[in-house]
Amino acid sequence: MRRLTWFNTTSLTLGFAFLYLPMVILIIYSFNESRLVTVWAGFSTKWYGELLQNQAFLDAALVTLKVGVASSTIATVLGTMAAYVLVRGGRFFGRTLFSGMIYAPLVMPEVITGLSLLLLFISIGLDRGMITIVLAHATFSMCYVSVVVSSRLVSFDKSLEEAALDLGCSAFEAFRLVTLPIIAPAVISGWLLALTLSLDDLVIASFVAGPSSTTLPIKIFSSVRLGVSPEINALSTILILIVAVGTISASLVTKRAVKRRQMEEKMAGD
Amino acid sequence: MNQPAPTAAFAPWEDAKAKPLISFQNVTKKFGDFTAIDNISIDIYEREFFALLGPSGCGKTTLMRMLGGFETPTMGKILIDGQDMANVPPNKRAVNMMFQSYALFPHLSVWDNIAFGLRRDKLPKDQIEARVEEMVKLVRLDKFARRKPHQISGGQRQRVALARSLAKAPKLLLLDEPLGALDKKLRQDTQFELMDIQEKTGTTFVIVTHDQEEAMTVASRIAVMDEGLLIQVDTPARIYETPNSVYVADFIGDVNLIEGNASPRGDGKTILHWAEGQPPLVAECPHAPDVEARCTFAIRPEKVTISKEKPTDRTNAIQGKIEDIAYLGNLSTYSVLLANGTRVKAQTANNRRLSRRELTWEDDVWLSWTETAGIVLDK
Amino acid sequence: MNFRRFSLISVPYLWLFILFLVPFGIVFKISLSDYAISIPPYTPTLDLTEGWAGFKAFLSALDFENYVFLTEDDLYWKAYLSSLKIAVFATALTLLVSFPIAYGMANAPDEWRPTLMMLVILPFWTSFLIRVYAWMGILSQEGFLNQFLMGIGIISDPLIILNTNWAVYIGIIYTYCPFMILPIYATLEKLDPSLNEAAVDLGCSRTSSFWLVTLPLAKPGVIAGCFLVFIPALGEFVIPSLLGGSRTLMIGKVLYEEFFANRDWPVASAVAVVLLLILIIPIVMYQRNQQKMMEAEQ
Incomplete structure (x- = not known):
């Protein structure tokens, strides 16, 4: 009895309209000629031009990108290590505390994380700037990475590692030659997730950023607080399109790979 | 087949002077409160095809994993070739294992899977190639050497796993339910193939199985286990004809x-x-x-x-x-x-x-x- | 324990210890301090040069004064209460919006489902800030919604939605509904359709089979979704700042303003500690629910 009723169709249509219409409207109005964002005055791309002239936005974008790449890379290394320790580490002193520290940041309100990190940086006398943002972002996104990677490790056939040991690998070689190549997709999606979280973060960054290290979300937030602006519409459109193209092409690539694999498996047959 | 001596004559366990390849000496293994292996002593001789038989949870897999070095005995000693294996890690043992899941590396081709162990020994390239070539021929997979594990059938995967574990010419090969994933018809054909390969390579095989027919077919001797205890160790014929207990009589065949x-x-x-x-x-x-x-x-x-x-x-x-x-x-x-x-x-x-x-x-x-x-x- | 294993464990451990646990200790310590016009703006500060006596003096100067202050000034407990109210109400609304979507997805043909899943996840990858911002233009007095409603003649005067709690609800529903849809969809998708067929076969109507079979079995997913929305909504800062008005009280906003506008770090820290204590209850309940779901699957 799994079939679409009129009720299902209606709720899906309305639901996805609710999810996507606001973004579509935002994109449409980014091409509005008028500065009055709510009155349509004809098609124009002039806000994109003005955005590209705006040095403050470009600087902020660069800072955000640098912070994002640095913090997500650190987070991926630390998060993968943490996942390995959680799934394969066995028992060690303070294991419960460790897994608590992995899961707690996932549910922690950002204001608290931001506040506490700021107070730490002040009390150890670390100047606020890009480094503090990178440290803060790496800390909370390593937890997301470790959740993604450990869910892959849990379903990982342990006998693959044992086979590598059996064939003469040391524990580290077994990880490098067997485990890592197999969990690589999870590690990569962990990195992408960490990057997205870092590029997206406003609250924590506004606590730990210094005056010279304004990130894009901070810049956007301070300008939209005063109201809707067409440059921000243009900027949002660019960001939405980047994410949409990235996500859709990633899912198409995965889908093709899955299909090909299924075909090959079918052909291999018994 | 061209055998030097009839199989019946191969019985080193009856020769008091023969030196065992493997010797379990009063081995006990506990996991917390649970006793998986209870004070077991067995000798296994070179060129034997030795089967560990019992229902799931009887400790047969644990016993074998101790030979591979993946578990350490709680008490007792395990000797391989007279050497105490207590502190020898899996990667330093002249023992290879064929895993129940085959554990083929999914990101490597059939060829690279078989070459994996040889490369760890840093052998010269031409030697590795010659050996892999020999192995793929042995298991009749020369046509599939460049394929990835998911591109071949279950039976072929089983043969890759066998070739990979034999490639390093181990003194001892451990097989964990090697045929469990195959359907019945294929399983019977493969049993004879396994025996053939064992004879050709002269390797000592220790096989774990819950299938009594399989154990009867392939093994020179069978150890019947139950709840961590060794019930009877004997040739298939004697296990069948003169079981030492109701448990063995009932477990093997119809009675x-x-x-x-x-x-x-x-x-x-x-x-x-x-x-x-x-x-x-x-x-x-x-x-x-x-x-x-x-x-x-x-x-x-x-x-x-x-x-x-x-x-x-x-x-x-x-x-x-x-x-x-x-x-x-x-x-x-x-x-x-x-x-x-x-x-x-x-x-x-x-x-x-x-x-x-x-x-x-x-x-x-x-x-x-x-x-x-x-x-x-x-x- | 060999050196490799030791370093594998200790590197992430120490990182989290220094950058996650120690900061909380500091927050707690400052919450027990007093406000002062100095740098840093609180006393006492620990002076290690005075040795043990200095440490004792430091300890004796700490007290729970700020917590007492939180109970006395009604701004704070009103903010906690109003955050709870907003979070509960917004969670209920999110459930109402999300369940039909998840149910529709679960009933959709197999070949649509991956696409529908992607469509639900896609907004999650786009900037949270932008998704909230998008509603500013829609909900304002001369915004798209009012233009549309007045255009088709349902209303004659523009509705005032932006800068009210209603805008906050809409913002929370919009940004958090993927967290509600996905766990509900996950449980509904696993349901064997023959269960409903059996119910109908035993005399249920299709509607009563939904109430008697589908809904009870979807409960773990519903509970998980509710917590996943409720927990972050409680400490939300961006949505009330952008969509809420000056009368929208949410604790995340109060904390932010206490810290940056009033520069009263000790009180801000006390606010954070209390918020954390309030959050422990739903977090523990959520984990219980997850554990039960895992056990049920085995």
């Missing part, structure tokens, strides 16, 4: 069990009183009780003859009524109900056409067997 009071007859045979008003059974008993004791008589269905008339040439003959007939094609199994409510199965080969067979449901029949056909067990 009729009749309980009764046994007492010695004087000439080495044992008499078993099994029901009021019925003639006692006469049988052999390896551990004959000196006094009367509660015992179980075990006899295989194919050793029981079924007939309409009472046979005159057999010591043991009892009467019953056919309750059920199972026609299996080559064989028929008759389930016969005795006067005291016991059911006994008798099996006959169907070497006549259907119309010529005379026995049918509700027929009164005689079941008979010789003095040596069955065995009285005191455990």
Whole structure:
């Protein structure tokens, strides 16, 4: 009895309209000629031009990108290590505390994380700037990475590692030659997730950023607080399109790979 | 096949001077409170095909994983080639393992999977190539060497796993349920292939299986295990013909069990009183009780003859009524109900056409067997 | 324990210890301090040069004064209460919006489902800030929604939605509904359709089979979704700042303003500690629910 009723169709249509219409409207109005964002005055791309002239936005974008790449890379290394320790580490002193520290940041309100990190940086006398943002972002996104990677490790056939040991690998070689190549997709999606979280973060960054290290979300937030602006519409459109193209092409690539694999498996047959 | 000596002559376990390749000495393994292996001692000799047989959870896999170095004994010693294995990690043992899941590396081709272990030994490139070539030929996969594991069939994967574990020419190969993932027909073909390869390479094989037919087919000796204990270690024929306990008799093949009071007859045979008003059974008993004791008589269905008339040439003959007939094609199994409510199965080969067979449901029949056909067990 | 294993464990451990646990200790310590016009703006500060006596003096100067202050000034407990109210109400609304979507997805043909899943996840990858911002233009007085409603003649005067709690609800529903849809969809998708067929076969109507079979079995997913929305909504800062008005009280906003506008670090820290204590209850309940779901699957 799994079939679409009129009720299902209606709720899906309305639901996805609710999810996507606001973004579509935002994109449409980014091409509005008028500065009055709510009155349509004809098609124009002039806000994109003005955005590209705006040095403050470009600087902020660069800072955000640098912070994002640095913090997500650190987070991926630390998060993968943490996942390995959680799934394969066995028992060690303070294991419960460790897994608590992995899961707690996932549910922690950002204001608290931001506040506490700021107070730490002040009390150890670390100047606020890009480094503090990178440290803060790496800390909370390593937890997301470790959740993604450990869910892959849990379903990982342990006998693959044992086979590598059996064939003469040391524990580290077994990880490098067997485990890592197999969990690589999870590690990569962990990195992408960490990057997205870092590029997206406003609250924590506004606590730990210094005056010279304004990130894009901070810049956007301070300008939209005063109201809707067409440059921000243009900027949002660019960001939405980047994410949409990235996500859709990633899912198409995965889908093709899955299909090909299924075909090959079918052909291999018994 | 071109064998230097008949298989029957290969019996190093009967030679007191032979040195075992593997020696378990009072090995116990505990996981927390659970005793997986309970004080086991076995010797396994070179070139043996040794099977560890038992139901799941009996400790057979743990025993094998200790040989591979993936578990360490809680107590006792394991010697391989006379050397104590206590502190030798898996990657330093001349032992290789074929995993139940095959554990083929999904990101490597068949060729690279087989070459994996050789590359860890830093062998020269041409030697590695020659050896891998030899291995893919041995398991008949030369055409598939460049494929990835998901691009070949289950049977082919099994052969890759075998080739990979044999590539380093280990002294000892461990096989964990090697045929468990294959369907029945393929499994039977592969059993003979395994024996053939074992003979060609001269490697000692230790196989773990829960399939008694498989163990009987491939092994030179079988160790039957239950709940961490070793019940019996012997050749397949002796395990089948002279089991040492009801557990082994019941686990291997089909068996009729009749309980009764046994007492010695004087000439080495044992008499078993099994029901009021019925003639006692006469049988052999390896551990004959000196006094009367509660015992179980075990006899295989194919050793029981079924007939309409009472046979005159057999010591043991009892009467019953056919309750059920199972026609299996080559064989028929008759389930016969005795006067005291016991059911006994008798099996006959169907070497006549259907119309010529005379026995049918509700027929009164005689079941008979010789003095040596069955065995009285005191455990 | 060999050196490799030791370093594998200790590197992430120490990182989290220094950058996650120690900061909380500091927050807690400052919450017990007093406000001062100095740098840093609180006393006492630990002076290690004075040794043990200095440490004792430091300890004796700490007290729970700020917590007492939180109970006395009604701004704070009103903010906690109003955050709870907004979070509960918004969670209920999110459930109402999300369940039909998840149910529709679970009933959709197999070949649509991956695409529908992607469509639900896609907004999650786009900037949270932008998704909230998008509603500013829609909900304002001369915004798209009012233009549309007045255009078709349902209303004659523009509705005032932006800068009210209603805008906050809409913002929370919009940004958090993927967290509600996905766990509900996951449980509904696993349901064997023959269960409903059996219910109908035993005399249920299709509607009563939904209430008697589908809904009870979807409960773990519903509970998980509710917590996943409720927990972050409680400490939300961006949505009330952009969509809420000056009268929208949410604790995340209060904390932010206490810290940056009033520069009262000790009180801000006390606010954070209390918020954390309030959050522990739903977090523990959420983990219980997850554990039960895992056990049920085995």
